[in-house]
Amino acid sequence: MLEDTSSDQIIIDPDHMNRLGAILLRRGKAKKFQVDFLLDLQMAYRKSNFEHKLGELLVSHRIITNRVLEDALMVQEEMPQESLTQILQNSAQEETEQITERLPKGSGDGS
Numbered sequence: 379m380l381e382d383t384s385s386d387q388i389i390i391d392p393d394h395m396n397r398l399g400a401i402l403l404r405r406g407k408a409k410k411f412q413v414d415f416l417l418d419l420q421m422a423y424r425k426s427n428f429e430h431k432l433g434e435l436l437v438s439h440r441i442i443t444n445r446v447l448e449d450a451l452m453v454q455e456e457m458p459q460e461s462l463t464q465i466l467q468n469s470a471q472e473e474t475e476q477i478t479e480r481l482p483k484g485s486g487d488g489s
Contacts, residue, residue, distance in 0.1 A: 398432050401450045402442065412441050 399413040416435045423430050433447045442450075 398436075398450055398454055401453050402436070402446075405450070405453075407446050407450065408436065408441050412436075412439075416441070 399408070399417065402408040403410060403413060413432075413436075416432060416439065420430055420432055420435060433451065436442045437444055437447055
Protein backbone atom coordinates (compact mmCIF):
# COMPACT_ATOMS: atom_id res chain seq x y z
CA MET A 379 0.00 0.00 0.00
CA LEU A 380 2.61 2.54 1.05
CA GLU A 381 6.13 2.91 -0.23
CA ASP A 382 9.04 4.04 1.90
CA THR A 383 11.22 6.77 0.47
CA SER A 384 14.42 8.35 1.74
CA SER A 385 12.63 11.64 2.40
CA ASP A 386 9.52 12.30 4.48
CA GLN A 387 7.38 12.04 1.34
CA ILE A 388 4.75 9.30 1.37
CA ILE A 389 3.79 7.66 -1.89
CA ILE A 390 0.42 5.93 -1.92
CA ASP A 391 -0.24 3.27 -4.52
CA PRO A 392 -3.07 4.56 -6.76
CA ASP A 393 -4.86 1.23 -6.36
CA HIS A 394 -5.10 1.85 -2.61
CA MET A 395 -6.13 5.52 -2.55
CA ASN A 396 -9.53 4.62 -1.11
CA ARG A 397 -8.15 2.63 1.82
CA LEU A 398 -8.73 4.08 5.27
CA GLY A 399 -5.02 4.30 6.12
CA ALA A 400 -4.27 6.17 2.89
CA ILE A 401 -7.12 8.62 3.53
CA LEU A 402 -5.84 9.35 7.04
CA LEU A 403 -2.27 9.79 5.78
CA ARG A 404 -3.35 12.22 3.06
CA ARG A 405 -5.33 14.22 5.61
CA GLY A 406 -2.44 14.26 8.09
CA LYS A 407 -4.46 12.46 10.78
CA ALA A 408 -2.04 9.54 11.19
CA LYS A 409 1.62 8.88 10.51
CA LYS A 410 2.89 6.17 8.18
CA PHE A 411 4.63 4.20 10.94
CA GLN A 412 1.40 4.17 12.98
CA VAL A 413 -0.70 2.87 10.10
CA ASP A 414 1.97 0.31 9.15
CA PHE A 415 2.22 -0.94 12.74
CA LEU A 416 -1.54 -1.33 13.09
CA LEU A 417 -1.82 -3.07 9.71
CA ASP A 418 0.80 -5.55 10.93
CA LEU A 419 -1.11 -5.94 14.20
CA GLN A 420 -4.34 -6.49 12.26
CA MET A 421 -2.67 -9.28 10.27
CA ALA A 422 -1.39 -10.88 13.48
CA TYR A 423 -4.90 -10.79 14.93
CA ARG A 424 -6.27 -12.42 11.77
CA LYS A 425 -3.77 -15.27 12.09
CA SER A 426 -5.22 -15.86 15.57
CA ASN A 427 -8.77 -15.78 14.17
CA PHE A 428 -9.56 -12.37 15.66
CA GLU A 429 -11.02 -9.83 13.28
CA HIS A 430 -10.29 -6.17 14.02
CA LYS A 431 -10.93 -3.37 11.57
CA LEU A 432 -8.15 -0.85 11.08
CA GLY A 433 -10.42 1.98 12.24
CA GLU A 434 -11.13 0.18 15.52
CA LEU A 435 -7.41 -0.31 16.10
CA LEU A 436 -6.63 3.32 15.31
CA VAL A 437 -9.20 4.51 17.84
CA SER A 438 -8.32 1.95 20.54
CA HIS A 439 -4.62 2.89 20.26
CA ARG A 440 -5.62 6.58 20.47
CA ILE A 441 -4.12 7.49 17.11
CA ILE A 442 -7.40 9.08 16.01
CA THR A 443 -10.73 9.93 17.61
CA ASN A 444 -14.09 8.41 16.74
CA ARG A 445 -14.99 11.66 14.98
CA VAL A 446 -11.88 11.53 12.76
CA LEU A 447 -12.71 7.89 11.97
CA GLU A 448 -16.29 8.79 11.04
CA ASP A 449 -15.08 11.61 8.78
CA ALA A 450 -12.56 9.35 7.05
CA LEU A 451 -15.16 6.62 6.57
CA MET A 452 -17.51 9.17 4.98
CA VAL A 453 -14.72 10.19 2.57
CA GLN A 454 -14.04 6.51 1.84
CA GLU A 455 -17.72 5.87 1.16
CA GLU A 456 -17.81 8.68 -1.40
CA MET A 457 -14.80 7.33 -3.31
CA PRO A 458 -15.18 4.84 -6.15
CA GLN A 459 -14.92 1.25 -4.97
CA GLU A 460 -12.86 0.26 -7.98
CA SER A 461 -9.18 1.13 -8.09
CA LEU A 462 -7.96 3.65 -10.64
CA THR A 463 -6.28 0.80 -12.53
CA GLN A 464 -9.56 -1.16 -12.68
CA ILE A 465 -11.48 1.89 -13.87
CA LEU A 466 -8.95 2.55 -16.65
CA GLN A 467 -8.86 -1.12 -17.69
CA ASN A 468 -12.67 -1.31 -17.80
CA SER A 469 -12.84 1.92 -19.78
CA ALA A 470 -10.28 0.65 -22.31
CA GLN A 471 -12.13 -2.66 -22.64
CA GLU A 472 -15.45 -0.86 -23.22
CA GLU A 473 -13.85 1.36 -25.88
CA THR A 474 -12.37 -1.70 -27.61
CA GLU A 475 -15.76 -3.41 -27.61
CA GLN A 476 -17.45 -0.31 -29.03
CA ILE A 477 -14.88 -0.06 -31.84
CA THR A 478 -15.18 -3.78 -32.57
CA GLU A 479 -18.97 -3.47 -32.83
CA ARG A 480 -18.62 -0.66 -35.41
CA LEU A 481 -16.28 -2.65 -37.65
CA PRO A 482 -17.91 -4.17 -40.72
CA LYS A 483 -18.79 -7.81 -40.23
CA GLY A 484 -17.10 -10.34 -42.50
CA SER A 485 -19.21 -12.39 -44.86
CA GLY A 486 -18.13 -15.53 -43.01
CA ASP A 487 -17.17 -17.45 -46.17
CA GLY A 488 -13.42 -17.04 -45.58
CA SER A 489 -12.78 -14.76 -48.55
